[in-house]
Amino acid sequence: MEYAYLAAGIVFGLGAFGAGIGNGLIFSKTVEGISRQPELRGALTATAFIGVGLVEAMPIISLVLAFMWAQ
Amino acid sequence: MEHLAPIIKLGGFRLDLSALFMIVLSSVIVFILCRLAVRNLSVENPGKLQNFLEWVVDFVKGIIGQAMDYKKGAPYLALGLTLILYIFVSNMLGLPFGIVSEAHDAEHATFLGMQLFIDGHHDHLAFTWWKSPTADASMTMALALIVIVLSHVQGLRRNTKHYLKHYASPSILFFPLHLVELVSKPLTLGLRLFGNIFAGEVMIGVILGMGFVGIPALIAWLGFSIFVGAIQSFVFTMLTMVYISQAIVHEEDH
Numbered sequence: 001m002e003y004a005y006l007a008a009g010i011v012f013g014l015g016a017f018g019a020g021i022g023n024g025l026i027f028s029k030t031v032e033g034i035s036r037q038p039e040l041r042g043a044l045t046a047t048a049f050i051g052v053g054l055v056e057a058m059p060i061i062s063l064v065l066a067f068m069w070a071q
Numbered sequence: 072m073e074h075l076a077p078i079i080k081l082g083g084f085r086l087d088l089s090a091l092f093m094i095v096l097s098s099v100i101v102f103i104l105c106r107l108a109v110r111n112l113s114v115e116n117p118g119k120l121q122n123f124l125e126w127v128v129d130f131v132k133g134i135i136g137q138a139m140d141y142k143k144g145a146p147y148l149a150l151g152l153t154l155i156l157y158i159f160v161s162n163m164l165g166l167p168f169g170i171v172s173e174a175h176d177a178e179h180a181t182f183l184g185m186q187l188f189i190d191g192h193h194d195h196l197a198f199t200w201w202k203s204p205t206a207d208a209s210m211t212m213a214l215a216l217i218v219i220v221l222s223h224v225q226g227l228r229r230n231t232k233h234y235l236k237h238y239a240s241p242s243i244l245f246f247p248l249h250l251v252e253l254v255s256k257p258l259t260l261g262l263r264l265f266g267n268i269f270a271g272e273v274m275i276g277v278i279l280g281m282g283f284v285g286i287p288a289l290i291a292w293l294g295f296s297i298f299v300g301a302i303q304s305f306v307f308t309m310l311t312m313v314y315i316s317q318a319i320v321h322e323e324d325h
Contacts, residue, residue, distance in 0.1 A: 053306040057263035064266045067273060 162300030226318030
C-alpha cells in the first residue's frame with residue numbers, strides 16, 4: 001500500500017514536470033511570435049490555448065491514475 | 072465522507088445510474104436549447120438565441136475549415152455541432168451543485184426496488200446523483216469510439232486506396248507504428264476529456280472539505296473549470312475533424 005502512494009506521487013510529479021516544460025515552451029514561442037507580429041495576437045493566443053489543452057491531457061491522466069492508485 | 076456511485080447490476084454489467092441519468096438530462100437540455108433557438112427564425116430580426124446558435128455554427132464551420140477543405144468537410148457540420156454543444160453542456164452540468172442520497176445500511180440502498188451494488192464495507196452510505204456525465208470514463212470512451220470508428224469507416228468508403236496505403240507508409244516497416252496509433256487515438260481522445268472533468272470534480276470535492284477557508288479557492292477553481300470545460304469541448308471537436316480529415320483527404324488534393 002505504501003508503494004502505491006509512492007507510485008502515485010512519482011507519476012503525478014513526473015506528469016506535472018513534463019507538462020510544465022511543455023506549457024513553458026508553448027507560451028515562450030507564443031510571446032516570441034506576438035512580439036514579431038503583434039497583429040496576429042488573437043490567432044496565436046487561440047492556437048496556444050489549443051496546444052495547452054493537448055499538453056494538459058497527460059498530467060491530468062496521470063492525476064487520475066494517481067488518485068486511483070492512492071485510494 | 073466518501074461518496075459512492077449508485078451502481079446497479081444488470082445482466083452482468085455494472086450500470087452507473089447517475090451517469091445514465093445525467094447523459095439523458097444533458098441530451099434533453101441540448102435538444103431544448105436548439106429547439107428554442109430555431110423556433111422563430113427570422114432574417115431581419117433574429118432573436119438572441121438565434122444569434123447565439125448562428126455564432127456556434129460559424130465557430131464549428133471555422134473548426135472544420137481549419138482541419139480540411141470546407142467543401143469536403145461540410146457533411147460533418149452537424150456532427151461537430153452536436154459534439155461541441157453536448158460536451159460543453161455536459162462539462163458545465165456538474166459544476167453548480169450536487170445531489171446526494173443517504174442510506175444507513177446496504178439493504179436499504181435501493182432505487183425503484185433495485186438493489187444498489189456496493190463495493191467493500193462502509194459505515195455510512197452516501198450516493199451522489201449529480202455529476203458531469205463526462206466525468207464517467209465509459210461515457211467519454213464511448214464518444215471517442217463513435218468518432219474514431221466513424222473516421223475509419225469514412226476513410227474506407229471514400230478514400231479506400233489511400234486509406235489502406237497509409238498503413239504501409241513510408242514503408243511496410245512502419246505498420247506496427249500505425250497499429251499503435253490506431254489504439255492510442257481513441258484512448259487519448261476519451262481519457263483527455265474524462266481526466267480533465269473528473270480531476271476537476273475531485274478537486275471541487277477536496278476544496279469543499281477545507282470548509283470556509285476554501286471559499287476563494289473554490290471561486291477560482293470553478294472559474295478555471297468553466298474555462299477547462301470550454302477548451303476541452305473545443306479540443307474534442309477539433310481533434311474529431313482532424314482525424315476525419317486524416318482519413319478522407321489524401322496528399323494529391325493539396
